[in-house]
Structures are given as structure tokens and as C-alpha cells.
Amino acid sequence: MVVTCAYSLPVSAPITVSWQTVRGAVCYQVFRDGSRPAPPPVPPSPTPGSPPDTSYIYTVAAAEASGTMEAKSAVVTASTSGSAPRCFTADNDAQVQAGRATPSGGFTYAPGSGQSAGLWNTFVTHPLRQTAPGYCIPVDGQC
Structure with a gap:
């Protein structure tokens, strides 16, 4: 087996x-x-x-x-605790400025999950779904 x-x-x-x-x-x-x-x-x-x-x-x-x-x-x-997930739609630079993403090496990453949200600039937009305090995942068209 x-x-x-x-x-x-x-x-x-x-x-x-x-x-x-x-x-x-x-x-x-x-x-x-x-x-x-x-x-x-x-x-x-x-x-x-x-x-x-x-x-x-x-x-x-x-x-x-x-x-x-x-x-x-x-x-x-x-x-699990909490309420329904919240979604934030903004360009990646705005997500970083709002504390909903972290920059590293020219890319942005969702806090908690560590998933890439793409390039860190004002031209790329990836909505982030916050499923728990300090835990977000990038979602495209799913918010």
C-alpha cells in the first residue's frame, strides 16, 4: 500500500x-x-x-x-470566526499604501497568504479579498 x-x-x-x-x-x-x-x-x-x-x-x-x-x-x-470576506479593488500601489499588500522586489504580495498580486505600480489592479484579519488573497473578478 x-x-x-x-x-x-x-x-x-x-x-x-x-x-x-x-x-x-x-x-x-x-x-x-x-x-x-x-x-x-x-x-x-x-x-x-x-x-x-x-x-x-x-x-x-x-x-x-x-x-x-x-x-x-x-x-x-x-x-472559524468572523464575518463575510471583504473585497478591496484598487491598483497595486494603492493596496500597498493602504496596508493591504506588501512590496518586495517590484511585486506586491497579499498579507497572510503571501500570494503574488503582480507588479507594484499604479497600472496593475488586483482585487484583494480579506478573509480574516491580516489575511488576504488576490482575486480577479471574484469580489
Whole structure:
């Protein structure tokens, strides 16, 4: 049996899931509401993809190199907080000036997600969706 620990999930409000490491584990699989929404990178980090004001049940299982999956952890319930995401449409320079993006090497990046919003100038416009305080994602035509 081969254990696959790599697939993705759309980005939205983050929920942080963490656990203690298991000796001999090659990866971990996170289960949300009984299914696998996405495996986390190791070490654990924020797991995106959850809308605000929603509760989820999480468990974690370690996978060994042999393909053996350890028993799932105890159940933990997590809830997202907040309100509906806010969208900001402005050129990238205005996003930086308003503190909704950070410049680096001539490009702008959304805070929290670190996703590129393109060139840092007044000619490029990428709307940013704020899904949590200090956490934005660039969205084109989706606000």
C-alpha cells in the first residue's frame, strides 16, 4: 500500500491544526469531518479553505514508510470566526499604501497568504479579498 500525502484545497480563512510528531511517520493526513481535505506540510501549518462562522471536526493520522496508517487521533472541533470576506479593488500601489499588500522586489504580495498580486505600480489592479484579519488573497473578478 502506498500512502499519498499531497493534494490541495482552495484558499480562504485559515484554521490552524497542530499535533505532536510520531516516530517513524513519513507524513500526516488530516481528516476534516471524516474525509481528507488536504494533507498538511510537515511541520504543521495553517490549513486554508474554510468559510467564516463554520465548525469542523478534525482528526490526524500518521503514515509510516511501509504504507501503514496509524490510528486516528482524538477528535478536535475547530470553528472559524468572523464575518463575510471583504473585497478591496484598487491598483497595486494603492493596496500597498493602504496596508493591504506588501512590496518586495517590484511585486506586491497579499498579507497572510503571501500570494503574488503582480507588479507594484499604479497600472496593475488586483482585487484583494480579506478573509480574516491580516489575511488576504488576490482575486480577479471574484469580489
